[in-house]
Amino acid sequence: MLKKIFINSSILFSVRNSSTIAQKNPKPFSKIPTVSIFKLITGSLPGGKYYKKSLLDIGKSLNEEYGDILRIPSILGNDEMIIIFKADDFETVFRNEGIWPTRKALVTLKYYREKYKSDIYSNYGSILTGDGEKWYKTRTTVNPILLKPKVVESYRGIIDEVAKDLVEEMKNIRNDKSEMPGNFLDIIVAWSAESIVSVVLGKRLNMLSGRSNDENAQKLMNCIRQFLEQSAQFELGVSLWRYYESKAFKELIKVFENLTNVTSYFVNEALEKFENEKGDENVENSVFVSLLKINKEITTVMVMDALTAGVDTTALILTNLLYMLAKNPTKQEILRKEIFQFLPEKSSIPSYENMKQLSYLRACVKETFRTMPLILGSNRVIQNDVVLSGYQVPKNKNIALTFTQELVNPKYYPEPQKFIPERWLRDRTDNKCPHATESNPFSFMPFGHGSRSCIGKRIANMEIELATANIIRNFKLEWHYPDIKIRNALFNIPDSEMKIKVLDV
Numbered sequence: 001m002l003k004k005i006f007i008n009s010s011i012l013f014s015v016r017n018s019s020t021i022a023q024k025n026p027k028p029f030s031k032i033p034t035v036s037i038f039k040l041i042t043g044s045l046p047g048g049k050y051y052k053k054s055l056l057d058i059g060k061s062l063n064e065e066y067g068d069i070l071r072i073p074s075i076l077g078n079d080e081m082i083i084i085f086k087a088d089d090f091e092t093v094f095r096n097e098g099i100w101p102t103r104k105a106l107v108t109l110k111y112y113r114e115k116y117k118s119d120i121y122s123n124y125g126s127i128l129t130g131d132g133e134k135w136y137k138t139r140t141t142v143n144p145i146l147l148k149p150k151v152v153e154s155y156r157g158i159i160d161e162v163a164k165d166l167v168e169e170m171k172n173i174r175n176d177k178s179e180m181p182g183n184f185l186d187i188i189v190a191w192s193a194e195s196i197v198s199v200v201l202g203k204r205l206n207m208l209s210g211r212s213n214d215e216n217a218q219k220l221m222n223c224i225r226q227f228l229e230q231s232a233q234f235e236l237g238v239s240l241w242r243y244y245e246s247k248a249f250k251e252l253i254k255v256f257e258n259l260t261n262v263t264s265y266f267v268n269e270a271l272e273k274f275e276n277e278k279g280d281e282n283v284e285n286s287v288f289v290s291l292l293k294i295n296k297e298i299t300t301v302m303v304m305d306a307l308t309a310g311v312d313t314t315a316l317i318l319t320n321l322l323y324m325l326a327k328n329p330t331k332q333e334i335l336r337k338e339i340f341q342f343l344p345e346k347s348s349i350p351s352y353e354n355m356k357q358l359s360y361l362r363a364c365v366k367e368t369f370r371t372m373p374l375i376l377g378s379n380r381v382i383q384n385d386v387v388l389s390g391y392q393v394p395k396n397k398n399i400a401l402t403f404t405q406e407l408v409n410p411k412y413y414p415e416p417q418k419f420i421p422e423r424w425l426r427d428r429t430d431n432k433c434p435h436a437t438e439s440n441p442f443s444f445m446p447f448g449h450g451s452r453s454c455i456g457k458r459i460a461n462m463e464i465e466l467a468t469a470n471i472i473r474n475f476k477l478e479w480h481y482p483d484i485k486i487r488n489a490l491f492n493i494p495d496s497e498m499k500i501k502v503l504d505v
């Protein structure tokens with residue numbers, strides 16, 4: 001064992017040394033290890049090494065096989081892509097992303113919006129799929145409303161109200177073994193949709209407790225689920241859709257159309273309400289109303305993006321977190337102790353001051369992002385020539401940053417497979433605890449980085465923290481099944497029934 005550790009650490013050392021030299025004498029771009037898309041496709045067929053593998057495993061195999069940088073040449077509508085795995089390289093890319101960073105993602109949604117919905121995006125680009133100056137105009141207008149802590153704080157009451165509805169729903173839907181139904185993820189998606197709609201539009205859909213008879217609310221949920229499931233094959237595979245619109249592609253376009261229609265319905269409804277209540281000082285605060293006072297066009301664009309990007313993401317992280325707490329009862333008890341200390345009553349609404357004290361809760365959220373990442377990474381088109389992992393990479397190349405390998409790098413996160421929230425605490429009492437706060441900040445970016453990072457991160461964190469605090473305040477969670485499997489959709493999603501046991505405390 002010792003010999004193994006010695007060999008591993010000497011490899012690490014020699015790689016580090018040689019990489020320093022390589023940064024000074026970089027190898028030419030043409031020498032970057034290259035994997036053909038043909039090899040990737042055949043590897044994904046039955047019998048191939050990537051067949052039925054999760055994206056996490058595919059990323060790991062590519063890193064092991066080709067090293068810290070590899071190139072996939074352009075083919076049939078897919079741009080050439082450089083894939084990187086190392087935190088130091090991520091830093092280089094982000095420092096060279098330019099003032100209007102370009103991310104080539106959600107390409108089918110972008111295509112749909114440009115081809116069929118140019119009227120909505122004529123003056124202001126989408127935050128999610130737009131680029132250049134039009135993206136910048138929208139982003140800088142919305143930033144103060146979605147990212148300023150004081151403004152986000154004003155949504156605490158409504159987010160807590162929805163979290164308490166989720167707790168009631170969990171009481172109602174547990175079976176005679178006190179377990180959640182297999183489709184618990186759908187309930188959490190309903191919670192997430194309810195939360196973001198109430199923040200953004202100031203409207204309750206009442207989707208929890210089966211109370212909603214609003215057919216548009218149901219439509220919204222269906223569209224978001226279909227988007228998650230159906231767009232993955234086009235995002236991740238060869239872009240043949242650029243040449244030929246298959247039946248599956250046409251169905252995806254229909255999903256985008258439905259999603260746009262249902263969102264437009266909510267936007268128009270909110271507009272009408274706003275017009276009727278104009279001048280009334282008691283009009284409820286919402287992102288919508290705040291933005292509307294600035295610019296109506298941007299308001300529509302922002303609602304489209306928030307409902308597209310802000311539902312499944314948050315729902316999946318809360319699901320993963322509850323699962324991790326159920327599987328780690330000792331950590332769950334530490335968290336419950338902290339929550340009892342600051343929230344003695346089940347009905348209390350956690351204040352800003354209360355939540356600031358819940359450092360173990362925030363550590364549990366971070367450790368969930370690390371151990372069960374939602375996405376493989378992000379990408380940027382670099383604006384300058386750079387050196388990555390010892391190779392020259394000219395400007396304008398599309399770089400895919402694969403975050404997941406660093407999340408389990410023992411150099412940054414000792415005992416990486418273990419769920420250890422303590423590693424995120426600043427004032428550690430246990431000195432033996434592996435410490436993440438000293439690790440490279442570019443090794444942990446669940447919301448991305450820079451001016452194109454997630455605009456919903458503060459809202460998402462508040463939703464997750466309030467839901468978890470309320471759930472752990474009310475229930476003890478247990479897991480009595482084998483470890484869940486993860487499958488590929490647009491995100492990494494659980495492929496097992498989420499039958500978490502919930503017992504009253």
Ligand code: HEM
Nearest residue numbers: 128306309310313314378447448449452453454455456460
């Ligand atoms: C736990 C929940 C969430 C996670 C993990 C997450 C993660 C991400 C990531 C990784 C990016 C790309 C960042 C980059 O390329 O640097 C992103 C972008 C984005 N997210 Fe989120 N997100 C979450 C929740 C939300 C919510 C609630 C909203 C709703 C407002 C939202 C709206 C967006 C938008 C509009 C973008 C595009 C930003 C831009 O390109 O300027 N996200 N998110």
